[in-house]
Amino acid sequence: MLSIKNLHVAIDGKEIIRGLDLEVKAGEVHAIMGPNGTGKSTLASVIAGKEGYDVTDGEIIFNGKDLLELPTEERALEGIFLGFQYPVEIPGVSMTNFMRTALNEQRKYHGLDPIPAGEFLERMENARKLVEIHDKLTNRSVNEGFSGGEKKRNEIFQMAMLEPTLSILDETDSGLDIDALKVVAKGVNDLKSDKNATIVITHYQRLLDYIVPDFVHVLFEGKIVKSGDKELAMELEEKGYEWLKAETV
Amino acid sequence: MSDDKNNILDEVTQGEYKYGFFTDIEMDTAPKGLNEDTIRFISAKKKEPEFMLELRLKAFEKWKTMKEPDWAHLNIPPIDYQDIIYYAAPKKKPQLDSLDDVDPELLATFDKLGISLDEQKRLTGVAVDAVFDSVSVKTTFQDTLSKHGIIFCSFSEAVQNHPDLVKKYMGSVVPTGDNYFAALNTAVFSDGSFCYIPPGVRCPVELSTYFRINSAGTGQFERTLIVADEGAYVSYLEGCTAPQRDENQLHAAVVEIVALKDAEVKYSTVQNWYPGDKNGKGGVYNFVTKRGMCKGNNSKISWTQVETGSAITWKYPSCVLLGDNSIGEFYSVAVTNNHQQADTGSKMTHIGKNTKSTIISKGISAGFSNNSYRGLVKIAQRAENSRNFSQCDSLLLGDKCGAHTFPYIDTGNSSSIVEHEATTSKISDDQLFYCLQRGIDTEKAIGLIVNGYAKEVLRQLPMEFAVEAQKLLAVSLEGSVG
Numbered sequence: 258m259l260s261i262k263n264l265h266v267a268i269d270g271k272e273i274i275r276g277l278d279l280e281v282k283a284g285e286v287h288a289i290m291g292p293n294g295t296g297k298s299t300l301a302s303v304i305a306g307k308e309g310y311d312v313t314d315g316e317i318i319f320n321g322k323d324l325l326e327l328p329t330e331e332r333a334l335e336g337i338f339l340g341f342q343y344p345v346e347i348p349g350v351s352m353t354n355f356m357r358t359a360l361n362e363q364r365k366y367h368g369l370d371p372i373p374a375g376e377f378l379e380r381m382e383n384a385r386k387l388v389e390i391h392d393k394l395t396n397r398s399v400n401e402g403f404s405g406g407e408k409k410r411n412e413i414f415q416m417a418m419l420e421p422t423l424s425i426l427d428e429t430d431s432g433l434d435i436d437a438l439k440v441v442a443k444g445v446n447d448l449k450s451d452k453n454a455t456i457v458i459t460h461y462q463r464l465l466d467y468i469v470p471d472f473v474h475v476l477f478e479g480k481i482v483k484s485g486d487k488e489l490a491m492e493l494e495e496k497g498y499e500w501l502k503a504e505t506v
Numbered sequence: 507m508s509d510d511k512n513n514i515l516d517e518v519t520q521g522e523y524k525y526g527f528f529t530d531i532e533m534d535t536a537p538k539g540l541n542e543d544t545i546r547f548i549s550a551k552k553k554e555p556e557f558m559l560e561l562r563l564k565a566f567e568k569w570k571t572m573k574e575p576d577w578a579h580l581n582i583p584p585i586d587y588q589d590i591i592y593y594a595a596p597k598k599k600p601q602l603d604s605l606d607d608v609d610p611e612l613l614a615t616f617d618k619l620g621i622s623l624d625e626q627k628r629l630t631g632v633a634v635d636a637v638f639d640s641v642s643v644k645t646t647f648q649d650t651l652s653k654h655g656i657i658f659c660s661f662s663e664a665v666q667n668h669p670d671l672v673k674k675y676m677g678s679v680v681p682t683g684d685n686y687f688a689a690l691n692t693a694v695f696s697d698g699s700f701c702y703i704p705p706g707v708r709c710p711v712e713l714s715t716y717f718r719i720n721s722a723g724t725g726q727f728e729r730t731l732i733v734a735d736e737g738a739y740v741s742y743l744e745g746c747t748a749p750q751r752d753e754n755q756l757h758a759a760v761v762e763i764v765a766l767k768d769a770e771v772k773y774s775t776v777q778n779w780y781p782g783d784k785n786g787k788g789g790v791y792n793f794v795t796k797r798g799m800c801k802g803n804n805s806k807i808s809w810t811q812v813e814t815g816s817a818i819t820w821k822y823p824s825c826v827l828l829g830d831n832s833i834g835e836f837y838s839v840a841v842t843n844n845h846q847q848a849d850t851g852s853k854m855t856h857i858g859k860n861t862k863s864t865i866i867s868k869g870i871s872a873g874f875s876n877n878s879y880r881g882l883v884k885i886a887q888r889a890e891n892s893r894n895f896s897q898c899d900s901l902l903l904g905d906k907c908g909a910h911t912f913p914y915i916d917t918g919n920s921s922s923i924v925e926h927e928a929t930t931s932k933i934s935d936d937q938l939f940y941c942l943q944r945g946i947d948t949e950k951a952i953g954l955i956v957n958g959y960a961k962e963v964l965r966q967l968p969m970e971f972a973v974e975a976q977k978l979l980a981v982s983l984e985g986s987v988g
Contacts (some may be wrong), residue, residue: 305943306942306943307939308935308939328942328945329939329942329943330592330942330945330946330947330948331944333943333944333945334945338943339943341940341943344940345934345936345937345939347937347941347954347955347958347959348958348959349955349958349959349960349961350954350955350957350958354954355944355954358946358954359944359945359946362944362945362946362947362950363945366945374858398958399940415944415953419944419945502964
């Protein structure tokens with residue numbers, strides 16, 4: 258599904274990602290871990306197509322398409338979803354309106370008519386239940402006045418609405434208490450199928466107790482320095498990242 | 507449903523001004539230039555009673571002693587008032603009681619603008635007075651309205667048929683010499699709408715005037731007078747468009763509203779005059795005086811405006827709160843793009859006790875445009891326990907445009923409360939990225955964000971108008987973010 262080869266990314270001339278390779282197949286959950294400032298969020302942004310990043314070398318292929326050639330919105334329409342670390346507020350735009358617009362753009366891209374009202378409401382209802390969001394919340398403006406936990410749940414809500422092929426969850430666990438974490442994890446697990454894939458970017462092993470990854474990668478200084486299964490995450494939790502640093506030098 | 511949606515999408519993605527066409531129709535025009543003869547010509551054409559001619563001439567004398575106002579944050583190129591045609595009317599003078607007598611070209615023009623003058627074809631309860639250049643073409647739903655005793659007709663007809671009402675109220679809110687453009691309007695105004703709601707009557711339909719400038723080199727000087735008698739209510743809509751031309755066209759209108767005891771008037775405008783091209787060539791100069799007088803106790807006047815058109819806008823819909831407990835409101839969205847300039851806002855004059863006013867102004871600037879809010883809240887000494895709340899927000903798109911706020915507050919007593927809030931913001935890259943990441947392209951994302959920003963004002967508009975306004979906002983900002 259996603260194939261990243263020899264990716265090099267720089268911001269303002271400073272190289273952040275230095276030769277990264279990653280293969281993600283349908284049905285898989287990958288966790289990317291690593292200390293602060295090693296390029297985890299940069300990787301997520303580059304896949305999603307945020308401006309301000311220079312891809313100096315390498316390629317990203319998504320379902321046979323050269324992702325780096327596609328504008329940001331087309332990547333989304335092709336099925337890439339980014340769960341934001343800091344979801345932004347859009348005053349005056351209701352969640353309902355926002356979701357209907359996004360969904361209908363997606364349908365238009367795939368040659369479908371706009372979603373009928375009844376179907377849309379049903380979908381909202383189901384997605385809401387999944388992440389235990391009040392219907393009041395969806396009448397509010399996008400992320401406006403949401404608590405930290407509500408914002409994160411709202412990201413998973415949108416993921417449920419848009420049914421992406423590849424979801425990248427950037428530090429979705431940060432700032433969540435344990436109950437909210439469970440809700441978010443349950444949402445992600447319920448949405449999992451053999452047709453989609455998830456990349457979970459996280460700092461802590463904690464989230465991986467609830468979202469069990471098939472693969473764990475350690476990102477360090479812009480490269481994946483070690484890959485393994487969930488045992489690797491446990492090991493990291495125990496020993497910290499220092500021992501890897503020692504190992505890679 | 508899906509077809510409708512697609513149409514809307516198509517409209518939103520076509521950035522060009524879509525009302526820029528010109529109707530080729532035989533016109534009866536006054537010679538270019540402004541002097542006493544021009545005024546006598548207009549007055550004679552309209553077969554006006556003597557008092558009206560006198561009023562015009564008095565205003566003209568006054569105007570000659572006045573100067574164009576220069577205090578606005580606007581760069582107005584010199585206007586040659588002798589190079590303007592002050593009267594232009596379609597030659598075939600329509601008989602106002604039958605649609606069959608209206609020039610088919612004219613009907614086609616209004617159809618094209620989405621204004622059907624055929625009552626049979628109108629779905630919703632909106633009565634329309636259509637003004638084409640200097641004359642009113644047709645006022646619909648006359649019969650329904652007259653059953654309630656409501657007078658809704660062209661200004662010219664009102665002068666003929668209801669001279670007492672006109673004489674009593676015209677100029678009572680905006681005096682002849684109020685300002686340069688109001689004086690000019692009083693001297694040369696050609697037509698407009700007149701509306702009178704009798705005591706205790708709630709007008710059953712929305713009243714609407716649609717203004718269209720068509721002829722080249724003509725100015726449009728319409729006059730609107732709305733009187734809501736005791737306990738009456740009316741909601742009034744105004745729309746306007748003009749053909750796309752390289753030269754500038756002058757539009758200097760006057761709107762007066764009088765609300766007597768317990769009366770309420772709601773006045774909504776979607777102003778979409780031709781704004782000029784991308785390089786700032788052409789476009790309408792919109793220099794308009796709009797003022798309402800809450801004359802009786804417990805009366806209320808509410809202005810809502812969505813301003814997207816015009817090359818230059820100079821406009822301050824205001825309220826004089828004379829009656830005790832009266833309420834004035836001003837809700838505005840003003841969009842400027844490319845080289846447009848707008849200096850707009852409101853004036854709330856509190857005279858009666860316990861009077862309340864609200865000003866919500868949302869400015870949106872893009873391209874190379876300049877957008878200013880100018881407001882005055884004046885609380886007279888006797889206006890005890892009065893309140894004002896003003897909120898002025900500016901949204902900037904890009905870094906070559908300007909947003910300015912000029913609030914003036916003048917409080918004459920210590921029992922009143924005046925609040926002013928102001929913010930300036932930009933559409934952040936993060937907001938755009940968030941939308942793009944959900945598959946919403948840039949143009950649409952800006953449309954969403956801007957409409958969200960203007961929501962407080964848009965929701966004041968009558969339903970049908972609100973949809974129109976939302977589309978218009980998106981179209982006006984086409985191509986504003988690169």
